[in-house]
Amino acid sequence: MHSFKLISTFIKINVQMAMAYRADTIVNILLNLMWLGWELLTLNIIFSNTQTIGGWGFGELIALLGVFRLVNTMMFALIWPNTEKFNASIRDGSMDYTILQPVNSMFLVTFSRITIWRIWDLILAIVLITVGINISGDLIIPLSIFHFILLATSGVVIIYSLWIVLIALTFWFTKFDNNVTILHALIDAGRYPSTVYPIWLQIIVTFLIPIAVATTIPLQALRGDLEGWRIVMFFAIGIASFIIASRVWKSGLKRYSGASS
Amino acid sequence: MLNIFKRLWQVNWAEQWQYRANLAMYILYWLVSPIIYLSVWTSIATINGNVKGLTANDFITYYMILLIVDQLTSNIIIHTFGYKVQDGSLSGELIKPIHPMLTNTLVNDIAFKTLNMMLLIPIWIGLALLFKPQFDSVSLGGIALAIPAIMLGYAINFLLSGIITSLAFWTTRVFSIHEFYYALIMLFAGQFVPLKLMPEVIQNIARVLPFQLFMYLPIQMIQGNLSASEITQGYMTGILWLVAALIGFQIVWRKGVKQYSAVGA
Numbered sequence: 001m002h003s004f005k006l007i008s009t010f011i012k013i014n015v016q017m018a019m020a021y022r023a024d025t026i027v028n029i030l031l032n033l034m035w036l037g038w039e040l041l042t043l044n045i046i047f048s049n050t051q052t053i054g055g056w057g058f059g060e061l062i063a064l065l066g067v068f069r070l071v072n073t074m075m076f077a078l079i080w081p082n083t084e085k086f087n088a089s090i091r092d093g094s095m096d097y098t099i100l101q102p103v104n105s106m107f108l109v110t111f112s113r114i115t116i117w118r119i120w121d122l123i124l125a126i127v128l129i130t131v132g133i134n135i136s137g138d139l140i141i142p143l144s145i146f147h148f149i150l151l152a153t154s155g156v157v158i159i160y161s162l163w164i165v166l167i168a169l170t171f172w173f174t175k176f177d178n179n180v181t182i183l184h185a186l187i188d189a190g191r192y193p194s195t196v197y198p199i200w201l202q203i204i205v206t207f208l209i210p211i212a213v214a215t216t217i218p219l220q221a222l223r224g225d226l227e228g229w230r231i232v233m234f235f236a237i238g239i240a241s242f243i244i245a246s247r248v249w250k251s252g253l254k255r256y257s258g259a260s261s
Numbered sequence: 262m263l264n265i266f267k268r269l270w271q272v273n274w275a276e277q278w279q280y281r282a283n284l285a286m287y288i289l290y291w292l293v294s295p296i297i298y299l300s301v302w303t304s305i306a307t308i309n310g311n312v313k314g315l316t317a318n319d320f321i322t323y324y325m326i327l328l329i330v331d332q333l334t335s336n337i338i339i340h341t342f343g344y345k346v347q348d349g350s351l352s353g354e355l356i357k358p359i360h361p362m363l364t365n366t367l368v369n370d371i372a373f374k375t376l377n378m379m380l381l382i383p384i385w386i387g388l389a390l391l392f393k394p395q396f397d398s399v400s401l402g403g404i405a406l407a408i409p410a411i412m413l414g415y416a417i418n419f420l421l422s423g424i425i426t427s428l429a430f431w432t433t434r435v436f437s438i439h440e441f442y443y444a445l446i447m448l449f450a451g452q453f454v455p456l457k458l459m460p461e462v463i464q465n466i467a468r469v470l471p472f473q474l475f476m477y478l479p480i481q482m483i484q485g486n487l488s489a490s491e492i493t494q495g496y497m498t499g500i501l502w503l504v505a506a507l508i509g510f511q512i513v514w515r516k517g518v519k520q521y522s523a524v525g526a
Contacts, residue, residue, distance in 0.1 A: 027437045034444055042453055049312045049458060050305045181286040185293050192297065196304040198391065201296065 003107060010112055018116045025117045032121065039065055039191075054195035059136025061192070064219050066128030067152060068190040069121055071214045074156060075187055077118035079163050079180055082110055087177045090170050093258050106164060106249045138223055147231050148222035154238025155214025159183070161245035162209070168245075171252035182209060190215035213237070265359060266368060273369040277376050288380055291332065292388075298453055299324035299392070313458055319484075321394040323455055325385070326480045330407075331452070332381055334414040334475045336370045338362070339426050339439045346429040346521070355518065362423050362514065370419070398485045406492065407482040413499045414474035420506035421471070423514070430517035445470075451477030468494070471502035 018025050043065070047058045056064070086109050089095040098108050133140060166179045186209045194202050194212035205212040217234055220226050299321060306317040315323075342362060345351040354361040425442055429435045447453060448463065449472035456464055456477045467473050478495045481487045487495070 024434065024437075027434060031437060031440050031444075034441070038444060038447060045454060045458060045460070046301070046305065050309055052308070053301065053305055178283060178286045182289065185286075185289045188294055189297055192301055197297075197300045200391065201300065 002103075006103065006107070007111060010114060011116070014114045014116050028117055029120060036124065054193035056193050057136055059132045059134065060138070060219065060223070061132070062135060063129045063132030063222070064193065064215060065191065066125045066130075066132060067215050067219055069125035069128065070152065071156065071159060071190055071211065072187060073118050073121040073125065074159065075184065077115040077121070078110065078113075079183070081113035081115055083163075083167055083180045085109075085113055086167055087170065087179070090174065090256075091177075095256060096258055099253070099256070105253060106246065109167070110160070110164065133222070140222060141224070144222050144224050147226070148218050151221045151226075151231060151234055152214070152218040154235045155210075155218055157238045158210050158241045159214050161241040164245035165248050168249045168252035171255045186211055193219075265364065269365055269368040270372065273365070273372040274375075276369070277372045281376060281380075284376060284380055288377060288384065291377075291381075292328065292384065294452070295324045295328050295331070296388070302454060315455065315457070318395050320455075321392050322396055322399070322484060323480060325389060325392065325394045326399075326483050327452070327476055328381070328385060328388070330411060330414075330479045330483075331476055332377060333374065333411050334418055334479075336415070336419050336422055337373060338366050338370055338419065338422050339435065341369060342366050342423075342426045343429050343435055346426075347433070351521070355521075362427075367419065399483055400485055403483045403485045407479040410474055410479045410482060410495065410499070413496070413503060414471075414476075414479060417471045417499065417502050417506050418475055420503070420510045423510050424506070427510070427513045427517040430520045446472050446475060449473060450475045451480070455481075469498060471499060471506075474499045474502075 040062075043058065043061050046053060046061075051057070053061065086095075089098065099105050101108055163180060163183065166183065170176050170179055186205060189197070189201070189205045190211040194205055194216040197205065202212070213234060217226070221231055302312065302315075302320040302324075303317040306312050306315060306320055312320075342351075345354070345361075351361065354365060359365070421442070422439075425435060425439050428438060432438075449456075449467040449470050451459075451467075451473060456467055456473060459467070467477075474495065478487070478499075482492065
């Protein structure tokens, strides 16, 4: 309850900040639409030259684009602005004030900045997923939808946890302000089914920087491609990674000693 | 003048050398999308035998060459110069009797590029071992033909970016404008796919725009895929754009500097 109240306060503050730059918000949405047009054009070009890619058809790639946009939105609406603020707070010591608050510091650090206009991206993502599945003509049973939501959520949690670990490393290596670059650089790999990549790249995007776990795998669950034990496994990995990330965050926090000391 | 450039080089090289660790991260950004597109198109070419006559190896060589050409023709002045306008540190450079953009920023960009290449080459060799491109169609003549095209591409890109960056004198939204410019490059330079596979309309527009000199044309020259008339046409279009960009840059720059009143004034 408490955190819901906090999140709605954060949203309110961030809406106010966005309202100060109304024209920027409009420009950003227009640019976002432009990139959507570009993404659809690239899919169109791909499928005017082939029937399938990595075993998936046109509709499925539209749906994948939707799932990718969910992760991408988290990247740009949450991870990017909060990391910037976090890195600055480590440099100038304003992290002190965050720790003094009577709320979980990990929660505060990761949710205080939200790029509001990106919420529109979430709506777009859901539209793309729905339209994509309709085009693909795949028979979707309610259970698959449940699996999809389960794995998409745990995929997002895995990326979130990886982010926590990456920024927590700053407590050990103060100069590590490139902390989320690797995540940011590899995120584009989520646009296509990971099955098209060479093995070494598949390993990277599945195990090292698990973008595919949040994009390809939930969609595989939706198509009914995943066995039951795998669904359970990926869900368990989601929970486990969150627990590990919280631990890493706590022990990192113990090392924090302010900017001047 | 030569002495000025020499001195600027020493300063900028030392400055860039300081940040060499960050470069590794920057290179990573650079590598990801060509590798993704390479994988996508080789997998399509493998399933279907070929894509409009292009084999899997054609795609591999295309993107492997693209990694180098793209690095050579691009620039980062929107980041280095844009901030100078916004935080006012440009003032110090304006009182010097040399052009800030065409000397200091240019040399800084080239130093950055040189350092990037030093890092990129070993990575590129590693990627070549992984993807095993067959450079059968690549000839020394093709490479020699592509070098002026790459320089032309770099010059045009630098001036056009210079125009966009100079808009920072008027507006704080240069990054949005630059994003649009970047989208044009994506669309017309052949980054996603060799332009040959793009819809006819886009190919026709691309022919009169300078963007294909940034990637597509030099790559095709190196691969030996262009006829003599295509090459002449590419160079002619490029030279016209170079002149236009140079004039445009001079006008925008002059007006911009007059407009500029530094932060805090």
